[in-house]
Amino acid sequence: xxxxxxxxxxxxxxxxxxxxxxxxxxxxxxxxxxxxxxxxxxxxxxxxxxxxxxxxxxxxxxxxxxxxxxxxxxxxxxxxxxxxxxxxxxxxxxxxxxxxxxxxxxxxxxxxxxxxxxxxxxxxxxxxxxxxxxxxxxxxxxxxxxxxxxxxxxxxxxxxxxxxxxxxxxxxxxxxxxxxxxxxxxxxxxxxxxxxxxxxxxxxxxxxxxxxxxxxxxxxxxxxxxxxxxxxxxxxxxxxxxxxxxxxxxxxxxxxxxxxxxxxxxxxxxxxxxxxxxxxxxxxxxxxxxxxxxxxxxxxxxxxxxxx
Numbered sequence: 667x668x669x670x671x672x673x674x675x676x677x678x679x680x681x682x683x684x685x686x687x688x689x690x691x692x693x694x695x696x697x698x699x700x701x702x703x704x705x706x707x708x709x710x711x712x713x714x715x716x717x718x719x720x721x722x723x724x725x726x727x728x729x730x731x732x733x734x735x736x737x738x739x740x741x742x743x744x745x746x747x748x749x750x751x752x753x754x755x756x757x758x759x760x761x762x763x764x765x766x767x768x769x770x771x772x773x774x775x776x777x778x779x780x781x782x783x784x785x786x787x788x789x790x791x792x793x794x795x796x797x798x799x800x801x802x803x804x805x806x807x808x809x810x811x812x813x814x815x816x817x818x819x820x821x822x823x824x825x826x827x828x829x830x831x832x833x834x835x836x837x838x839x840x841x842x843x844x845x846x847x848x849x850x851x852x853x854x855x856x857x858x859x860x861x862x863x864x865x866x867x868x869x870x871x872x873x874x875x876x877x878x879x880x881x882x883x884x885x886x887x888x889x890x891x892x893x894x895x896x897x898x899x900x901x902x903x904x905x906x907x908x909x910x911x912x913x914x915x916x917x918x919x920x921x922x923x924x925x926x927x928x929x930x931x932x933x934x935x936x937x938x939x940x941x942x943x944x945x946x947x948x949x950x951x952x953x954x955x956x957x958x959x960x961x962x963x964x965x966x967x968x969x970x971x972x973x974x
Contacts, residue, residue: 674686705796720758721759859934859935887947906923945967
């Protein structure tokens with residue numbers, strides 16, 4: 667996947683492309699519909715197909731103290747866009763300069779002139795430009811003045827309403843992995859580098875791979891049945907504690923994963939941990955024996971749910 671920056675010149679072979687434009691955090695069913703329309707349009711006209719995203723998310727720029735809410739990193743989005751069939755990912759670095767760009771300048775100068783975009787596909791609720799002054803109607807009108815065509819895709823809904831990143835976040839905060847996975851079309855997954863910890867798990871027969879949560883949304887704290895993807899693609903099954911480890915001091919927020927039937931050194935490696943099933947809330951145990959007994963039960967339950 668070619669990763670492009672909107673601050674740099676568009677490679678000549680990608681000028682004249684069709685872009686799907688949005689935040690696309692999570693790249694859920696609604697986002698996939700927007701990208702799918704752009705890819706189909708590009709293929710029909712023999713043009714490059716590009717999916718664009720903003721980083722950081724505009725909310726992070728305007729409200730930097732907002733609690734973490736990300737569903738995907740840039741690397742994860744790049745892989746998802748590539749799997750959807752895009753030729754490239756275009757990143758708009760959201761900073762003070764972009765926030766101050768007028769709707770007119772965004773379309774006519776940045777999209778049309780600088781990036782050479784031929785067509786744009788957005789969701790019907792897309793807004794852009796200083797003060798969010800631009801909408802789909804403005805995109806169509808401004809684009810027409812400089813040879814840039816625009817299309818909008820309506821919301822994708824299910825029996826419970828419009829599919830959105832907000833719904834997915836709500837599901838994850840309540841421990842509803844199934845709903846999140848259905849709307850995302852895959853389990854929610856966190857990616858990070860395995861860090862050294864206190865190594866308490868190995869003393870009780872449960873060595874864990876520990877990941878910091880970073881900028882990801884915090885799903886409901888508790889115990890999960892998970893899978894972990896290692897560099898190279900090997901997939902392991904396991905059980906994970908996501909939270910602050912109330913049985914140990916001091917409280918440290920981590921995603922701690924114990925992989926079944928695995929021996930090896932994972933320190934420094936980048937793993938992706940997918941949350942498949944929520945098992946229970948975190949709990950504080952008065953003795954190590956009680957903790958180990960519960961972990962035995964949790965692992966047995968996770969094995970059953972993950973298929974043995």
